Amino acid sequence: MGHDARMASIGFLGVGTISEAVVRAMCARPGMSDDIVLSPRSDDRSRRLASDFVQCTRLDSNQEVIDASEIVVLAMRPQQLDEAIRGLNFRRGQIVASFIAGTPPSDIGPLVAPAGPVSQIIPLPAITLHRGPLVISPAVPQVVEAFAGLGDVVTLEDEATVRTLSCASAIMSTYYEMQNALIQWITAQGIDEETASLYVRSELEGLAAVGKVTPEEQRRGLPGEHQTRGGLNERVRERLLREGWFDTLVETMDQVHRTATLR
Ligand SMILES: NC(=O)c1ccc[n+]([C@@H]2O[C@H](COP(=O)([O-])OP(=O)(O)OC[C@H]3O[C@@H](n4cnc5c(N)ncnc54)[C@H](OP(=O)(O)O)[C@@H]3O)[C@@H](O)[C@H]2O)c1
Structure with missing residues (x-):
């Protein structure tokens, strides 16, 4: 597909x-009009996106994507990065947004010179629903603008702190494990799985929604507000507190934070 000489806003490698x-998610945003250019890899995905959205154009090479973009997004796996950008020419002042996990902007900078500034971005799966946190570090204004509306933008100026939130995002599979454990327990009591699944998923969705809109000064009180003395909630929470559930969670986070090597 041809692409005119006009500068595109954002290009994905x-x-x-x-x-x-x-x-x-970007193309489903209301008022979305930015041009998006895509590298030819992955072949099937880039062709599909280019045919699904008028804003998207698939180009024939990584270099063409760089040449056409104001913001270049690095979106390959960490171990694919060096090979993917070897021999490519970036422009001075070109902005780079990196999805590469565990690789801070200061490590990306020399690889994409003379381009810069470089911002690291951590998208999570809920971005498809325009929900969840989107870490941007540092808050390069053009990057913040390009990714606005995709979730709750959380900016961090010190790149060393990104690691902390990356580790905190490692709660996702545990959350769904808990969801499945509850559903399984209900079905073991003789309730059909469809009913159990709707009940639990709806309950968790409601809790997350209340948790999100509760004013910050009331956040710490939420556990207490969701239990009555001697009630079922209190019995479950007290037992898990006694057994060290939440201490184990914090210790595990500490351990992951100390030992994670992501690239
Ligand atoms: N998945 C997540 O939830 C998540 C969340 C946060 C951050 N991240 C980060 O986002 C990055 C991408 O993750 P992903 O899950 O999307 O990985 P993925 O599905 O494996 O995508 C990697 C893409 O890079 C392409 N690629 C590989 N070598 C290339 C090259 N030389 N030139 C151009 N394109 C090349 C691949 O194309 P081919 O298919 O043709 O090989 C593929 O399209 C990773 O660095 C990861 O750390 C991922």
Whole structure:
């Protein structure tokens, strides 16, 4: 597909799982008019996105994506990065947004010189619903603007702190494990799975929604507000507190934070 000489706003190098989620979310935003250019890899995903959205154009090479973009998004896996950008020419002043986990902007900078500034971005799967946190570090204004409306933008100026929130995002699979454990327990009591599943997923969705809109000064009180003395909630929470559930969670986070090597 041809692409005119006009500067595109944002170009993706690597069109995998996370790029597809982000591009679809961007294109579904109300008022979205930015041009998006895509690298030819992944072949099937980039072709599909280009045919699904008028804003998206698939180009023939990574260099063409760089040449056409004001903001270049690095969206390959960490171990694919060096090979993907070897021999490519970035422009001075070109903005780079990196999805590469565990690799701070100060490590990306020399690889994309003379481009810069470089911002790290952590998209999570809920971005497809325009929900959840989106970490941007540091808050380069053009990057914040390009990703606005995809969730709750959380900016961090000190790149060393990104690691902390990356570790905090490692609660996702545990959350769904808890969801499944509750559903399984209900079905073991003889209730059909469809009913159990609707009940639990709706309950958790309601809790998350209340948790999100509760004013910050009332947040710490939420556990107490959701139990009555001697009631079922109190019995469950007290037992889990006594057994060290939440201490184990914090210790596990500490351990992951100390030992995680992501690239
Ligand atoms: N998945 C998540 O939830 C998530 C969340 C936060 C951050 N991240 C980060 O986002 C990045 C992408 O993750 P992902 O899950 O989307 O991975 P993925 O699905 O494997 O996507 C990687 C993409 O990079 C492409 N690619 C590989 N080598 C390339 C090259 N030389 N030139 C151009 N494109 C190339 C691949 O194309 P081919 O298919 O043709 O090989 C594929 O389209 C990773 O760095 C990861 O750390 C992911």
